[in-house]
Amino acid sequence: MAAIALCAQPLFGITVPVWPIGIVCVALGAWNLLARRAAGDTGGWHLLLELLIDLGAWTTVLYLTGGATNPLISLLLPLIAVGAAVLPAPHTWLLSVLAVAAYTWLWNHHLPLGLDDPAQAVHWHLAGMWATFALSTAVVTWYVSRMTRAMRARDRALALAREQRLRNERIVAMANLAAGAAHEMGTPLATLKLLVDGLRSGADPESATEDLALMGQQIEHCRAILSRLTEAAGRRRPEFARRIAIGPWLDTLVASLRAQRPELSVRRSLPDVDVDIVADASLDQALRNLINNAATAAPRCAVEVSTAQRGAMLSIAIADRGPGIPDTVLASINAPQTRAHLPSEGLGIGLMLSASAIEQLGGSLEYTARRDGGTIATVTLPIAAPHDSLATALRTGH
Known part of the structure; x- marks a missing residue:
């Protein structure tokens, strides 16, 4: 916007209302500074408000510089592209409809451009279209590249988080198995303790034989529990x-x-x-x-x-x-x-x-x-x- 106000007359011989455009630039800059200081609210409505203010500022400048006849009107497209990337779908559609409405309104409502040489009108119009295309290309390339880098960084972070979660799940699964095995072994170990106490108290030979057989069963039970735990060790959950x-x-x-x-x-x-x-x-x-x-x-x-x-x-x-x-x-x-x-x-x-x-x-x-x-x-x-x-x-x- 500032470039339009400062360069139109000396470089292209196009008369534009410098002061009104300057006021719009100052107002938009002041708003952006306030928005940066209050950056805590980054919700959808806040972003939509910022883009709507940008749209209003550009509409005002285009009104002062030829409206729909100004080739720079295509700069509204990068604004919509940015909105599509950061806003929810309903907000993006609202921004798009308002941009189309502004373009339509500027078709018949604008201040005509003053040209020092009217014969050069077509030439400068084509030059403006080229400048618009170049600027739009630069803005879209910069923004899309930035978004791509952010998405790649997010994908890497998600991949690392997924790997960490899988490792944690495996550790938790093994901890559950180990603790469960210890919990289950409590019963046979308690039985073995009772049997050992009975043998120490001098049980008769027939009872001792039965107790020894039961002790053997309980030992096999403990061995089976440890075998299940060993079988699970070192295996990933989907394989196990x-x-x-x-x-x-x-x-x-x-x-x-x-x-x-x-x-x-x-x-x-x-x-x-x-x-x-x-x-x-x-x-x-x-x-x-x-x-x-x-x-x-x-x-x-x-x-x-x-x-x-x-x-x-x-x-x-x-x-x-x-x-x-x-x-x-x-x-x-x-x-x-x-x-x-x-x-x-x-x-x-x-x-x-x-x-x-x-x-x-x-x-x-x-x-x-x-x-x-x-x-x-x-x-x-x-x-x-x-x-x-x-x-x-x-x-x-x-």
Whole structure:
């Protein structure tokens, strides 16, 4: 704008109202300085306001310098291009409509240019078109190059963040497995301690033989737990997870639990149509923890395990006949933000590890009270679609 006011007369012999254009330039510069100082608000409306003020300033200058006959009117296009890059779609359309309206208004409303040599009008018009094209090219190239650099920097930052998240997920998964294994080994180790105390107190030979056999079973149980942990070590989550049929998997899990705890009683029912899910060792560990917790809550009653399909999700309900959980504690258990602050004894660590493992696979864990006494732990998991690959199932949770 300043160049138009200062150079039009001496270089091109075109008379323009210098003072009005100068006032517009000063007003626009003052506004830009105020906007920079108040740069805290960078929302869509603030950016739209800045571009609308620029549009108004250019419209005023073009009105003073020939309106639609001024070839510099095409400089409104870079303004719209900038708006399209930084504004939401509704704001961009508003800016575009107002720019077209300004162009239309300037068609019949403007001050004519004063030329010292009217014969040179066509020449200067073509020269102005060239200058407009060159300036528009420079502005668009600079802005698009700047945006491209910013997008590339953002993509690099996102790639680094994604790699960091994957590493963190692997560390968390391994920590869950290790802590879960330690939690599960508590039962056989406690049994071994009781057996050792019994042998030290001088048990009879027949009882000692039975105790030694039971000790061997518990040692094998501990070895199996450590073997599962070793199997998971060093593997990435997508490779370690596998697509499984829920029926055979639960059969195997319950049989393994019964072998480890002969006194454990589990009643299970399956849906009429079997479905597949994506599971890994951490989910296996989570279900073991939940069933063991239910058995501990009501040692003399059977743990009831049932499954049901609800749309694209599978729910696994683990119900016990224990004393139940107080409503205040139940609310804390079901709230992820307070679950980590539960006491470590009782449900605490097992619940936290189980919920974390289930959530990593796109599922959820919720506890509810039974009407006739006891508690139901409901695990909800996404069902693997028939033709989905394993990687897709892990990525989308289906």
